[in-house]
Amino acid sequence: MASMPASPPEHRPAFQAPQAEPVWVLLGSKRGDNSQLLALADSLGLPYRALPLRFNALHWLPPALLGASRCNLKDRRLLDGPAPNLVLSSGRRSVAAARWLRQQAGAGCRLVHVGRPWGPLHWFDLIITTPQYALPAADNVQHNLLPMLDAAPPAPEPMALSERFAQLPRPWTVVILGGPSRPLVLTPDVAKELARQLDREQAERGGSLMVVASPRTPAGCVPAMQPLLRGPHALYAWGEPDNPYSALRAQADRFVVTDDSVQMLSELLLSGRPVQVFPLPERPDLLMRLVRAWARAAEQPGWLQRCFHWARDRGLLASLRSVSLFHRQLAAAGALGNPERVRELTAIERQTTLERVRRLLREAQASSAR
Numbered sequence: 001m002a003s004m005p006a007s008p009p010e011h012r013p014a015f016q017a018p019q020a021e022p023v024w025v026l027l028g029s030k031r032g033d034n035s036q037l038l039a040l041a042d043s044l045g046l047p048y049r050a051l052p053l054r055f056n057a058l059h060w061l062p063p064a065l066l067g068a069s070r071c072n073l074k075d076r077r078l079l080d081g082p083a084p085n086l087v088l089s090s091g092r093r094s095v096a097a098a099r100w101l102r103q104q105a106g107a108g109c110r111l112v113h114v115g116r117p118w119g120p121l122h123w124f125d126l127i128i129t130t131p132q133y134a135l136p137a138a139d140n141v142q143h144n145l146l147p148m149l150d151a152a153p154p155a156p157e158p159m160a161l162s163e164r165f166a167q168l169p170r171p172w173t174v175v176i177l178g179g180p181s182r183p184l185v186l187t188p189d190v191a192k193e194l195a196r197q198l199d200r201e202q203a204e205r206g207g208s209l210m211v212v213a214s215p216r217t218p219a220g221c222v223p224a225m226q227p228l229l230r231g232p233h234a235l236y237a238w239g240e241p242d243n244p245y246s247a248l249r250a251q252a253d254r255f256v257v258t259d260d261s262v263q264m265l266s267e268l269l270l271s272g273r274p275v276q277v278f279p280l281p282e283r284p285d286l287l288m289r290l291v292r293a294w295a296r297a298a299e300q301p302g303w304l305q306r307c308f309h310w311a312r313d314r315g316l317l318a319s320l321r322s323v324s325l326f327h328r329q330l331a332a333a334g335a336l337g338n339p340e341r342v343r344e345l346t347a348i349e350r351q352t353t354l355e356r357v358r359r360l361l362r363e364a365q366a367s368s369a370r
Contacts, residue, residue, distance in 0.1 A: 022361065023048035024084040024101065026094040029055075032263030033090035036114050036148045040128075041088060043148075043354055044361075051078050059093045062316060063119045068099035083109060085364040086357070090114040099123060108368030110360040114148065116321070120313045125360050128353055132262055132326040142356055144349040145333055146342070147266050161247045164234045168208035171253035173198070175209060176245075176268065179216025181260035183284035184323065186217065188224035194278050195228035198256065202231040207253070209233040212245050214264070262326050269330075270346065272339040277327065 025041045025048055027034045041048045058072040070076040072093065079097060083105035089098040095118050102109045110125040116133045117124060121140060128142045129135045135143070175198060180186050198209055209229055213222050215238055222237040229235075236244055249267070254274040257265055268275045284292070298308035327336075334341045 021047045021049045022085040022365065024087050025050045026087065026089040026098055027052045028091045028094050030091060032261070033115065035263065037088050037090055040114070040148045040353070040357065043350065044357065049084070053078065053094055053097060055093050063092060063095035066096035068103045069096050070100050072096055085109060085368060086361045087111050088114070092118040095119055095123070108364050110364045112357055112360065126356055130262060130326060131329040132321050132323050134322065134325060142353055144353065145329060145335065145345055146269070146349060147263060148350070148353060149266055149270060161244055162242045165210055165244050165248070168210070168232050168234060171205070171207035172248070172251065173202070173205070173207060173209050174248045174252035174255050175211040176255060176257045176264060177211065177213045177217045177221060178258040178260040178264055179214060179218065181323070183282045183288050184260045184280040185283050186221060186258060186260065186280055188218070188220040190280060191221035191224045192228060195225035197278070199229055199231065210244070210248055211235040212248060213238040259323060259327060262323060269335065269342045272343070274337060277336070
């Protein structure tokens, strides 16, 4: 049993008194990363310590320069205490701290990193990744199709909906807006195009539209959609009281979601309801165009390929993330529009991932006992 409930990081205590917790979870600033780490920690069924890391100005430096250190942390004492056997981390900023913990613990500690490693693969004992990062095959890389999320769907919350949502006629189409995610863009003009599409579909389907913004949604997007929706609808702009997302996620008849967030799409696919993806337009900047051209050239053996792999393996190529690659692999696996297939894939990937992590933990505990 976990020593902390799986509530959002901001509701957790900043620090737990040192005790025999074999698993430490390094939480960062991104909700999606933290959700995956906590889902993994909870699934292990062991006591764990969740540490919400806060970073100073040195967090801009790449992990290759920071090394195994705590120098980019605001509170270095947060990592004090009995050495863990397993460290779970995600994101670029936590890499140095994770490596420092293993350096202190020695052979009795294993590192598991979720997502993109931001450095050489050999820094970690296991990397749990998904298609958008296009990591190479390796013995210490677990390639999953879907992120590690809480498999249990949220309980219905009918009383959590305000009257403007609850009184709308069924069926409910819940529209989740993400935000710009390089190179994908979401602007008021793009939001208008989405609204026109939704209005046409609503005229055929009937029912109601419920548009919910997220923290990354630009402020002008929701107001831009309002005059273009002619059927029954309600809109929620981020920052308004009574956020309906959790209740609507549990009660929606279908979803429409922008394609910028792997986490958000995965959460909705796990709901068991139909999910329609709205593709955002791409506007790659010069750096991204150069990196993509380099990646294409590196498909052929030669010095360009060697240089590309060197830079990629040190986490220096942050422009390689491709959400479209994630969507293509979802479609190829038959996971779009097929809730049963999503549940099947999720169960298989979860079991395989947990088996690998538990094996690492047993190895670390055996090393500590020597």
